[in-house]
Amino acid sequence: xxxxxxxxIIKIVGVYIAMIVGAGFASGxxxxxxxxxxxxxxxxxxxxxGIIFTxxxxxxxxxxxxxxxxxxxxxxxxxxxxxxGGLLEIxxxxxxxxxxxxxxxxxxxxxxxxxxxxxxxxxxxxxxxxFVCLSKDIDGILKMNAVFAPIMVVGGIVTxxxxxxxxxxxxxSNNSLVLETIKNNWFSSGIIYASxxxxxxxxxxxxxxxxxxxxxxx
Numbered sequence: 001x002x003x004x005x006x007x008x009i010i011k012i013v014g015v016y017i018a019m020i021v022g023a024g025f026a027s028g029x030x031x032x033x034x035x036x037x038x039x040x041x042x043x044x045x046x047x048x049x050g051i052i053f054t055x056x057x058x059x060x061x062x063x064x065x066x067x068x069x070x071x072x073x074x075x076x077x078x079x080x081x082x083x084x085g086g087l088l089e090i091x092x093x094x095x096x097x098x099x100x101x102x103x104x105x106x107x108x109x110x111x112x113x114x115x116x117x118x119x120x121x122x123x124x125x126x127x128x129x130x131f132v133c134l135s136k137d138i139d140g141i142l143k144m145n146a147v148f149a150p151i152m153v154v155g156g157i158v159t160x161x162x163x164x165x166x167x168x169x170x171x172x173s174n175n176s177l178v179l180e181t182i183k184n185n186w187f188s189s190g191i192i193y194a195s196x197x198x199x200x201x202x203x204x205x206x207x208x209x210x211x212x213x214x215x216x217x218x
Contacts (some may be wrong), residue, residue, distance in 0.1 A: 051194075057205060
């Protein structure tokens, strides 16, 4: 173990968490769709996803450090080949675009519901903030996640615990999706949730390895 900068490691962890948590998990929707619907067995699905995220995240960053990859494109094409790597980059770009539109829509709806702000105006403000953040490249993303990652994590935990404890009450009496229980499928849900989030996370992790002044974690 040598030359570890704890602050840089925390920043990288914050970005990775934010990529995984996202708007869907923070709002409680991904908790519902992938885990809570299976009752207490869904906790094992969360644990399974956590293990996959830990192993894959460590593997990606270890490979990037060892091979000196400094971009997602370099990592993907060297790991998956020129042809499949190029296709995977297109898929990742489309996923990012889909997630962006989903978050713009969610922000506009939330501002409309909570503050009665016009939906289009709220979505426009969010888009401007995204532009300002991304114009600062990785440094902007790191600073943004230092603020919002803890909020998203706490919000997701609180939402999930509330829904889990209220699952059998009248709060969900009219929600057929929540009441639908497939007891033996939490395993596949955990794998699927981890899989589609890892695809987008790889592109960010590969660029975070050398953030700051030659970060070294091993």
